[in-house]
Amino acid sequence: MSEFLDTAAEKYHPGLSVDCVIFGFHENELKVLLLKMKHTAKWALPGGFVEKKEHIDLGAIRVLENRTGLKDIFLKQFYTFGDPGRHDHEMDLELFKQSGRDPVKDHWFLQRFITVGYYALIEFSKASPRPDDISDACEWKSIDELPDMILDHREIADKALDTLRFQINYQPIGHKLLPVKFTMPELQKLYETILGKELDRRNFQRKMLAYGILKDLGERRKGGAHKAPYLYSFDVKKYNAALKIGLKGSW
């Protein structure tokens, strides 16, 4: 950390950061990957700084890969947060203190920061969450029960979910969040969580199948209680073609 404070001003674009809202779907719940900050009870979105000659998208991709161990992640920029009040001067000074240094006036790290928000969709089971230097845990948290978060990170997470909801007919949400094989009830639960409301099981199935973007695998998912549902996977070509014009439908 101490070294970071020394070299940051040279390496990174001033006053600019990226924060990622990483979504995963597990046990019928939509989850977000959060970092538990050292020395406090608060959590944070995985984030980082953008190098001076780096595309901001690349900065976000770096963060993503470091936090999840995954490559080729689906990532979308969704909003830039530029409230000058989003700074937490106390926290910054605390960081200096912990690194055993005196806060320097006008230090790169102590200025006001703008942050560009990205959301990512990843397949839950494939990720290997790992903390970074300033955190001592990296865990999935249910979107319905987010813990106390630093700065405006709660607002950023909420806005990401809003965006997801808004773009549900235009982004490969199912394809990126679900495993290759999935059942109709699982797909429905995902939609319900994102939309924040319940859908009729039968109408949902009819509509989904009508899109022609699913391949019926003929198998069933055994093991669970009750009747075993069929397994499906996405017909990626047709799915992407359909998304371009948008899945019609009022959810």
Next chain:
Amino acid sequence: MSEFLDTAAEKYHPGLSVDCVIFGFHENELKVLLLKMKHTAKWALPGGFVEKKEHIDLGAIRVLENRTGLKDIFLKQFYTFGDPGRHDHEMDLELFKQSGRDPVKDHWFLQRFITVGYYALIEFSKASPRPDDISDACEWKSIDELPDMILDHREIADKALDTLRFQINYQPIGHKLLPVKFTMPELQKLYETILGKELDRRNFQRKMLAYGILKDLGERRKGGAHKAPYLYSFDVKKYNAALKIGLKGSW
């Protein structure tokens, strides 16, 4: 300009700008307000820098008010452009030359810039376009015939239109772009321009009226050739209520 170069580093957030795509609707055409840059044939979006302790939204509002003479403008952030290649070093040096100064290495103005894109919707007739220091003209240009633009401004304008198209059922587009009184054909033309396709006159009218967001003023617009169309205005309360859940409809 020379003074600007001296004080900018102190006053403005480093490496950050805002650019505004200002939409207006006139003579059945969707138009964008552009600045003609001095000493070149290229045009630019109205833009500016963000003060160190200023909300980025406020920075955009400042630009808007200065360029149009209007207050209370409808404004939405839509995307942040962070390609390091969006810089035009030649142009920067030119600016230094014109201000009669030598380009200083590592000068605030010569670093790489991120820009936050905003789109604005204004009532065409109420605006009084005026150039800024670095431009010698400020004019409306049809979205269909945009002139050569600097940097990635063309890309920014295109993305703004895409956003408008995407949000057409959720933003008060008609209300902000049209005068208080307007005819159904005018409203339709606006929709057609934004959507980039023609719509059936009769189905459009039926759908619009079904939303219940229009007030029939009973008057007709005389003067034009042929049958005089009725005048409408928005029922703002109902319009806004309808937008919250989104005007249903596949355009």
Next chain:
DNA sequence: AAATTAATGTGTGATATTGACGCAATGTAA
């Protein structure tokens, strides 16, 4: 002044989509 023309206002029927259900089939647990 009457006829022409190019818009606008209103209506209709076929088709597709939505929303709210019913009912039988299936796998686990009692």
Next chain:
DNA sequence: TTACATTGCGTCAATATCACACATTAATTT
């Protein structure tokens, strides 16, 4: 074996969409 929750498939009325036809009106032409 039975009970039960869950899944697969189907029905039907209400609504929305799409593709038109026809009558009306105001300026222009003859």
